[in-house]
Amino acid sequence: MIQCDSDDFMSQYMPFVPAERVVDESVRLLQNKDLLNERGDDWRWVDGDERKRFQFLVRVSDALRELKLPGRTASCQLVQSPDNYMDSQKPGADFKINAGYALISSSSSQVSAELTSDDTAVTVEYALNLADQKQNWNQLLSGVLYIMNGDPRRMQMFSLSIEHNMMTVWFFSRSHPCMSASFDMRKNNRRCIQVFIAFMFASREELGYDETVQLISTDREWHYGYKVGDRFYRSTRSVFQHHDTRIIGRGTRVWEVVRVKHFDDPTPLDDRSYALKDVWFDEGARTEREIQEALFRDLDLVAQRIDDSDPDIIHVLNGFDEETRAVLRTCVVKRELYSKYFLTINHDWTGPTSKPRAAHAVAVPGVFGVQPSPPVASVPGSDSTRTDPTPMVERAFVPRYQYRVVFDEVGEALHYVDNISVVLSAVQDCLFALQLLFLAGWVHRDISTGNLLWWNGRGLLADLEYAKKFEPSTGGSADPKTGTAFFMAVEIQKQMLIYEPPQPAFISFAEDMANLTAKKKPDPRPLTSVVVHNYEHDLESMFWVLLWIYMARLPHPPVMSELEQYAHSKYEDRTHGMLVDGAESTQAPDSVGPSETQQTGIPLHVLQVIGGIFQNHSGCSDLRYNVIARAGVYSEHISPIFKTDHELVARVFQILVRALRAGYETRKFDIENAATYSPLYATFRQAIQALQAHYEEHRDTYRPLLVYKARETIPPIGRAKPARSAVP
Template sequence: MPDILEGPEDSWLQRYTSNRIGKEEEDQIIMALKDQGLVLDHEDTLRWRDFPDKPSVLRKQKKPMKTSTADESAVTDIVGRSKTEREIFQPLGTVINAITSVPLLNLFPSCEYDEGPCCECDKYEEPPYEYDAESHHTNSEVSDGPQRRIHGFLRLIKSTSPPTPQSSRAATSDIAVNFEFRWGDTSGDIRMNRLKVLHSALHNLHSDCQRKHTYSMTIEDNHVALWYFSRSHSAKSYEFDLLDVRAVVSALSALIFSTVEDLGYDTNIRRIIEWDQETRQDQIRYVYRLDDRFFKTVKCRNEYDGLYIAGRATRVWEVVEVASFNNTALLPNTQRMILRDVWLEQGSDTEREIQDKIFQRCDELGRKFPPENDRRLHDVDDATRTLLHQRLKDGSYKELFLTIKADYRGATSKPRAEGFTPAPNIFFECVYSNQEAKRHGSDAVSTSSTAAVPSRLKVEVPREYKPKQRNFVVYEEVCSALHELDDIYDVVQALLDAVLALQILFLISWIHRDVSSGNILFFRGRGKLSDLEYAKEFDLSAGRRSSDPKTATPIFTAVELQFNAAIYKDADFSEDMQDNETGESPPSLTVRHNFQHDLESIFWILAWLVFTHIPGQNCANVTAELFHNKRPGFLLIRLNVLTHHYVCAEWLQTLRPDLPPVLAKGLLTMRNILYQRYLNRGRSIGDMSTYSPIYDKFRNVLSVIAASVPRGRVRLVRPAPSKVGGKFGHLLHTDNLRKEMEEPEDNMLAPHKAVSLKRVRGVSDADEADD
């Protein structure tokens, strides 16, 4: 579910549109609508000609029904019929297009209304709700993706994209604002419209890479609301009256006369269509501009799940460098590279900036390597010290990380509008809340029922809703993630290098904070540690945990971080941790991300791959308990595995009996190392000597596995080809939205990190990888 804020409509218009329509322009538009007879003066009050009353009242006005006789002449049914929603709200399109024709000084409309073709005979229904027969198709623009059905929309007058191949339907890329109408305002009407605009927003942002944000407008009877959806937050205006001519004109005009960029289109990305020789069909591609360099997408490698709106929304593409937007011919000697498109918190360091800081510190350490008695080298053998010194001295440590060839800070999302506050139950409200009370700051409580709201949808941690900024990064190496590998030997080799990379970070006092199967990559027989956006220097004086924390991949996250409670306790800790799972965490239990937490992620990654990616095993119960983070008791089960030798051993007995015993023994040994170190360290989390031995111990375990399990001995399930390279370039991963909201553990697969899991649902999931 997205984070929805709610506030006054005037603040919404000021913040989330170009805000170029003032009182003078409004008066000009209203005068033009009067001249066309669309607006009437009635007792010093402006009235709509075609909305003399609320839609619920207009619906009851019978419309004569024409029937055919034997001689094919039309006669009128005496009973007649009620007006349809299409007929009731059709005049709104006339008003909108009349507004677009009003000449305003230095202002030009960017979009116009389109209600699409009539679909009254179309029986197509799409989950999660039954779309009425009057809604209209828009083209999905994603491989095998569903068509969207909406009541109407504002379409760009000048398209930013070429037409969708072989389609006469409205292209998603040209739809700037979705409209959803209901003649009634019952709880069902309200919830239906809100879910539909949410689904449309998910679709628009996911299916078109040009989008920074998207808009919707809902009308239930005479209640109008404006919606803004972005990567940092989403915002809904308070409802205003459809019969309030000036309010409606103000809202519509603000959208119509917004610039194309302010309507959510990123000028650094252009959508093109090219003939693909391999698939023998037209394919949508994107050209990314990074300053004066241009990169054309060839293949989508990984992307986020379409269930999320706010977050990093990471897409990973194979790209080639081209001359420009208008000349997409390949540059001479260009090679395929990887482009990562991700939304980061505005003002935060990019991955390249963080990598530069890390490399600078590593180079300094290489010139002045610490002596043997340094606490960072406590209990580290001579061979490892020599290896670390040599890597840092000759710069070969850089081979453990990706090579960044270009990066670019792009578009930013809009800041939160003034007066907007969280509305966590907005998709479950049954009646309209007291808008006047909210406008005047009253403490009045909504009369809506929230008893059925799942606890996981409640806001438990305050957020700052900081704007996000788009970041493009181009890497030289085209790698594979761990979960894409088909041999356990390659996985272990990659993990060996990842542990070495983490140890080098430890030597310069940095922690990664997001170690996952998608951030450890395999390239030409070696491992690389990637995704450094959340890497930070370990500093106990930096203060408490952020109030707007990043969300890592839960199934790879250290247990202490998930509980926000230390495993070491002066007394019994189990009761404290059990209470903490309910969200009640005393301040004294706050845990800081430390070096061992990154290493614990290595343990969970290997366990996940061994339990879930080796075929022919009877491990369904284990994977359901250990790797479905929304399952009841998930944290307590993982705590028991980490803190009790016999529990871990019992789980490992479910592995295939013919597997090399070193796999189970190695995992059990890693568990023992982690648990004993947590206990031995106690509360001395700043003592570097308590971490230094773990890296050698982990590498020794992995080296024994690599020596005992040669390539080809234990094969992994080869992921099915990701359905991202088809006709339109990438796939929409949204199923039934209602099911996704109620059972997110089966649908929120890790975006760019666990795309291979999309081949089989219900086996395991690495969900919620992105903030």
């Protein structure tokens, strides 16, 4: 959180700044209404409980609505709602707010009788006592989090908090939050009046509503309508929404949509479905189309380099087996061949940029007190744990711009696919896509179950937001922890290399002193301490994807009691339960304990090991790190999980662990050595083939994969209840 004085806040963040003559007119109006004293320097405040006292502010708002401002009309009005849970077209609105500025209906010129989160433009929280400030602020944040993360129409949002006589104005956007310095609204009633007018007479767009996203009613059900450039789309289903305990970030949403003529005519133009992605990028960051086009240009260049017998690219190709070399050579020749491994961009649009940070704003840590610790583990994982860049220093809070892209394919994320054979086929295709990136000199940096898709009988590698050229010589990454926490490579998580150079053996004190004094052996470690995301990190992420699917989604038959007892004793202090809601869930996590073992089909000891490896934050547990970095840890903790029928599966993953460890240790610090990566792709391809063959041979031992929140059961936003007869 950052803070600036109220003057800077008014000029930088508020919808507009009412002129002094407007404030003078307002003072006279409020005096005539007996709401200000004759001198105009204090309110005629009504004492009593919270409701009575702050009902006075509602009367002030009602009076100010009579103002006549050139070019502006009242768009919202303050209403109280202290006893009612917020209603919404989106399910899960289970919070209260004390009051809010509710949108005024253009048809009735009135606010809705029932305050909902959909038409609450500004939330207001108040408390009688200054001592309740922290609680009041946290209640405010809770409401803003729900509304901003639940309503795609919100580009930014304002709030007010009042404790006794002290008022604070708040601004929230995907770029940054800012709070004004608190001021005494009785001593500085002119500033209070300015704030009221700035909210009440702001346009909906100034209040943060996106005019290119609207609620659309069809068959008495709500959907969202999107305008992307000159085209209109209507949502039919929510594919992905990124819910977090933060507002700052990309705010990614993905919808299955149909194209329509206009918001007023939501009838589909044809029977095609598309995937629409709505996201906020850092100012200066490339769009997904620009990234994909740059990648494809480099792939086209690969074909030319092969024709020219470029020794560097030939050296890379020679690292693959003969069959893979032949397929890659054929594929890179034509764009229509290699592009089928990626999503097809149909249409995109770049929108407005968020407000920049106030020049004199300063960081104010701990505004909302100690934040709760993240949950330890989550079964679905997928993109619910996407990590945004969060340096451990004061953030610069660069502005973000809005971006939308429409894809031709509506793929099925692997965490929704319940057939292990289909999952393996998709992963095999996506592995080939990673080989294409490798040839072009690119790294993906966000391999996850949400970015590996199954569509029309083939796998697609999606989400190139974080993809970039692998250029370690240009320096370390400014965003070292990109990716999804569940599937992030351990070097990225720990920001330290797995390889450790051997240390000389101790001989004697005298000889060691002589060697150290002479500095015979310089430290071979690189000068930079930043771990640069390399090609093996993408492959390691794919390993974690496969291991998670086999451990957390493949139902396990009961195992012998000795192992169960061992697991209880080994992990009882580390078990914290697991979340079972999918990435789209907005509910509080449900814990999975011993009583739920039968429901999930995952034994307790397996749940405990999963909880020790897959965690909902970008830190790296000792168990996860040691599975890759230390010989024997995989055999001790993971191999026993797989029953006799699946022993081959355990061996396949053990080989992948050995291959990954060998890659890191063989490469040492020479991360630009392309020849050290090539063999890994063949190992992964062979491993996937072995898993597929095992499935074909032992079909009767495989049950459908657990899908903790199937796509078909995720209600489209706005389908929670019948539509109201009128939209404000």
